[in-house]
Amino acid sequence: MGTIQIENVSFKYASMVNNLFDSLNLKIDESWKLGLIGRNGRGKTTLLKIIQGKLPYQGKITSNLKFYYYPQTIVDNKVPTRKIVEELSGLSEYDLWKMEIELEKLQVDVNVLQQQFQVLSPGEQTKVLLAILFLNNDGFQLLDEPTNHLDIEGRKVVSNYLKSKKGFIVISHDKSFLNPILDHVISINRNDVTVYKGNFDTWQKAMNQQTNLESSQKNQLKNDIRRLHETAVKRKSWAQKSDEQNPDSTGRKMMKKSQTIVKRVDSEITEKRSLLRNIEIEAPLKLNYVELFRPKILLEINNLELIHGVIETPPVSLKVKPNQVVALIGKNGIGKSTILRQILNVPQSFTQRGQIHLAKNLKISYLQQNNELFGSIRQLAVNKKIEPEMVYSNLRKLGFERYLFDQPVEKMSQGQRRKVALAMSLSEEANIYFWDEPLNYLDVITRQQIIEAIKKQHPTMLLIDHDQDLIESVATQKVILR
Numbered sequence: 001m002g003t004i005q006i007e008n009v010s011f012k013y014a015s016m017v018n019n020l021f022d023s024l025n026l027k028i029d030e031s032w033k034l035g036l037i038g039r040n041g042r043g044k045t046t047l048l049k050i051i052q053g054k055l056p057y058q059g060k061i062t063s064n065l066k067f068y069y070y071p072q073t074i075v076d077n078k079v080p081t082r083k084i085v086e087e088l089s090g091l092s093e094y095d096l097w098k099m100e101i102e103l104e105k106l107q108v109d110v111n112v113l114q115q116q117f118q119v120l121s122p123g124e125q126t127k128v129l130l131a132i133l134f135l136n137n138d139g140f141q142l143l144d145e146p147t148n149h150l151d152i153e154g155r156k157v158v159s160n161y162l163k164s165k166k167g168f169i170v171i172s173h174d175k176s177f178l179n180p181i182l183d184h185v186i187s188i189n190r191n192d193v194t195v196y197k198g199n200f201d202t203w204q205k206a207m208n209q210q211t212n213l214e215s216s217q218k219n220q221l222k223n224d225i226r227r228l229h230e231t232a233v234k235r236k237s238w239a240q241k242s243d244e245q246n247p248d249s250t251g252r253k254m255m256k257k258s259q260t261i262v263k264r265v266d267s268e269i270t271e272k273r274s275l276l277r278n279i280e281i282e283a284p285l286k287l288n289y290v291e292l293f294r295p296k297i298l299l300e301i302n303n304l305e306l307i308h309g310v311i312e313t314p315p316v317s318l319k320v321k322p323n324q325v326v327a328l329i330g331k332n333g334i335g336k337s338t339i340l341r342q343i344l345n346v347p348q349s350f351t352q353r354g355q356i357h358l359a360k361n362l363k364i365s366y367l368q369q370n371n372e373l374f375g376s377i378r379q380l381a382v383n384k385k386i387e388p389e390m391v392y393s394n395l396r397k398l399g400f401e402r403y404l405f406d407q408p409v410e411k412m413s414q415g416q417r418r419k420v421a422l423a424m425s426l427s428e429e430a431n432i433y434f435w436d437e438p439l440n441y442l443d444v445i446t447r448q449q450i451i452e453a454i455k456k457q458h459p460t461m462l463l464i465d466h467d468q469d470l471i472e473s474v475a476t477q478k479v480i481l482r
């Protein structure tokens, strides 16, 4: 039986002060359906790269398995999809039927094989790449966030598909996607890496238990630490006094004794602090939202249709009033982002039918679906006339370590990059928010922070997202495109 044996593996990127992985030990069985879970930037993608031997590490990894990684690199996406299948899988034209079977399981029209890869919707592209990966039944699949950009239906289909496979590691932050699939979980925590037998729920229960335990310990420990501090301060002042009053040997002895006690107290404090190992509690987020009471309608759309060649968005009408969160819902490729861009006057070559009325002089915050950010956080903030300190403060709340502030954004993990874009949107003054899939790439805790913030502040927002939990929690109105 095949296994992956990871022994004493340590790794850090050159720019890091501390190790990302420190003497990691794991044993993975080839039959496991493994979920890899952890907050953004904890090293999930890095671990998959290490397993494939793509990064230099210390320690030992032994395995007789062949690894296949999603997402594969596509060199040219303007060629017919079938060419990409042939290139990536080595499948000959005669064997293309094997691909068709996988596509059918994923509910993708087999005609996509004849279309250019670049015109497929993001959901279709994901499914094609997954199907290519599972054409190989001689190996172990490593899937890095296949759920991003998939609509609700697509997530269900892919979840079912993976349920029928075995021997893989999948990274995702989506609980309803993961739950039916997994029989094991690797959790990358703040201070260690642990393996659980079970699914996402099993893992979450265990994590909650630990958090509750640590929270209750936290108060106790805080009191203990405070008391120890007081003792230490008292001891110090006694020692000083006795040294002044008895500059002879008794005074010095007492001074020495006190110093020893102070040292012991310090080490007790350190030990107690280290007991709060994996607790993950972040400060609540706040949007820099400026409420407007007039006009009564900030955005009104009547029978809007956008047309470009064969692409035609379904007619949509909606109104956004102050303090409303209107969710725009529809499956992959239906044109939600295109509608958002048209409202915001982003240049694109669509013919417009119907009307858009966006109130004048609004302060708008637009979070794009895919914004490729480059350079330093400070420069990005300055370019948008946002106080960098404010962005830093929001990023701290989103779980960023301080050392990351000086890293170029393009060097960050996917989720960290998304957090930079999100922190900018949270920091800039706005009367209305246009958020296009804000939760993509974000970890579970961050998702909860965002939901809490919207529920508390009731900002005016036009929202696109495929996360059911978010929509159900915050949308005051749903506009469904079909």
Ligand SMILES: Nc1ncnc2c1ncn2[C@@H]1O[C@H](COP(=O)(O)OP(=O)(O)OP(=O)(O)O)[C@@H](O)[C@H]1O
Residues within 6 Å of the ligand: 013, 014, 015, 020, 038, 039, 040, 041, 042, 043, 044, 045, 046, 047, 411, 412, 413, 414, 415, 416, 441
């Ligand atoms: N090429 C690189 N150079 C320097 N640091 C890097 C590089 N790639 C990643 N990092 C850092 O290493 C850490 C782990 O990154 P990784 O991409 O493995 O995280 P992740 O768990 O996959 O996060 P996410 O959920 O956001 O995808 C992060 O702090 C990231 O900023």
Ligand SMILES: [Mg+2]
Residues within 6 Å of the ligand: 044, 045, 046, 144, 413, 414, 415
């Ligand atoms: Mg990642």
